[in-house]
Amino acid sequence: MPYWLFKSEPDTWSWDQQVAKGGAGEEWHGVRNYQARNNMRAMKIGDRGFFYHSNIGKEVVGIVEVSQESAPDSTTDDPRWDCVHIRAIKALKRPVTLEEAKADPRLQDMALVKNTRLSVQPVSDEEWRIVCELGGVEP
DNA sequence: GCCAACGTTGGC
DNA sequence: GCCAACGTTGGC
Numbered sequence: 001m002p003y004w005l006f007k008s009e010p011d012t013w014s015w016d017q018q019v020a021k022g023g024a025g026e027e028w029h030g031v032r033n034y035q036a037r038n039n040m041r042a043m044k045i046g047d048r049g050f051f052y053h054s055n056i057g058k059e060v061v062g063i064v065e066v067s068q069e070s071a072p073d074s075t076t077d078d079p080r081w082d083c084v085h086i087r088a089i090k091a092l093k094r095p096v097t098l099e100e101a102k103a104d105p106r107l108q109d110m111a112l113v114k115n116t117r118l119s120v121q122p123v124s125d126e127e128w129r130i131v132c133e134l135g136g137v138e139p
Numbered sequence: 140g141c142c143a144a145c146g147t148t149g150g151c
Numbered sequence: 152g153c154c155a156a157c158g159t160t161g162g163c
Contacts, residue, residue, distance in 0.1 A: 007160095007161090009160095009161085032159095033146075033159095033160095034146085034147095035146090054160085054161060054162085055160090055161060055162080058162075098162080115144095115145090116144085116145095116160085116162070117145060117146085117159085117160050117161065118145095119160080140163105142161105142162095142163090143160105143162090143163105144159105144160085144161095144162105145158105145159085145160085146158085146159085146160100147156105147157085147159100148155100148156085148157080148158095149154100149155095149156090150153105150154095150155090150156100151152105151153090151155105
């Protein structure tokens with residue numbers, strides 16, 4: 001099972017808002033980047049991902065699950081852009097900051113560290129376990 | 140608020 | 152098809 005990471009500026013869409021949506025989940029719209037879109041197209045219902053706050057906090061705050069597979073982005077008529085829906089599963093006991101990820105030798109290859117601008121990223125099994133461990137939750 | 144990194148666009 | 156110009160993202 002692949003793992004993912006979703007970035008959002010909390011000013012625009014925060015973890016709290018995601019949690020408030022509950023099981024219905026929320027369309028992850030607004031992505032206008034091919035790599036990020038391709039990642040979303042590869043997702044299956046039930047795939048897990050991290051929810052990351054960019055700019056403010058700069059930390060992984062929670063775990064989400066894909067609740068609907070890739071479909072046309074409702075916020076544009078441009079047929080190039082698809083997106084998935086995600087729902088909040090649980091918060092990390094302790095957020096894992098970008099600083100921590102950068103400082104951990106085991107996380108040097110994480111896209112979060114290496115390719116900071118990609119907004120929807122793949123996460124390896126190992127990276128998933130390590131970040132869960134740092135965050136104080138079961139993988 | 141600045142700027143580096145990166146992706147996209149458009150002229151040739 | 153190349154590459155310069157431009158726009159955007161996101162860390163600092």
